[in-house]
Amino acid sequence: DAKTTQPPSMDCAEGRAANLPCNHSTISGNEYVYWYRQIHSQGPQYIIHGLKNNETNEMASLIITEDRKSSTLILPHATLRDTAVYYCIVANNNDMRFGAGTRLTVKP
């Protein structure tokens, strides 16, 4: 079973920041938090991952709480092409399971 909980859907206005939350209260010390997104009929696209420090790359920022029980993926300036299902995954020792994800819809 997936170890994460995400809201099923979110909307965001184009050009605004999209903040996608994820709860992973049972995360253990050596587990990383990974974020992927999937656009219809394609394989999941890697976005970002982290252990306990906040991370930033060209696509997004990942904010992990100090207790590591939750995280937030931030798309700083959402575009229509960011409409997708976003998956937050806690991965442990050769085990990567997907939850239901959050369907983000970016609106004009």
Added chain:
Amino acid sequence: GAVVSQHPSWVICKSGTSVKIECRSLDSQATTMFWYRQFPKQSLMLMATSNEGSKATYEQGVEKDKFLINHASLTLSTLTVTSAHPEDSSFYICSAQQGSFSSGNTIYFGEGSWLTVV
């Protein structure tokens, strides 16, 4: 990190026949590959974990004799759907990793393979 390629992107086969899907790690060696299945409007479901040179580990409810997985090299894993039936029609996706998750390696996914059994 690995770039992962799947082939074919889509395939149509007759009921009762077998079909093979390839998953290749293009720019690095993948010690572990994962196979998923995804039905319309559902999330990815892990089918099996494949380690190079050893037998795959199947998830509960996944028939190992029906979904044959071979991981003979560090860059190639194959999934063979044997005696396919229409209910096997799905989107099959693989991913590849080098090392373990505890090392924080980036995991990349293939483009997926659409299987339609008629």
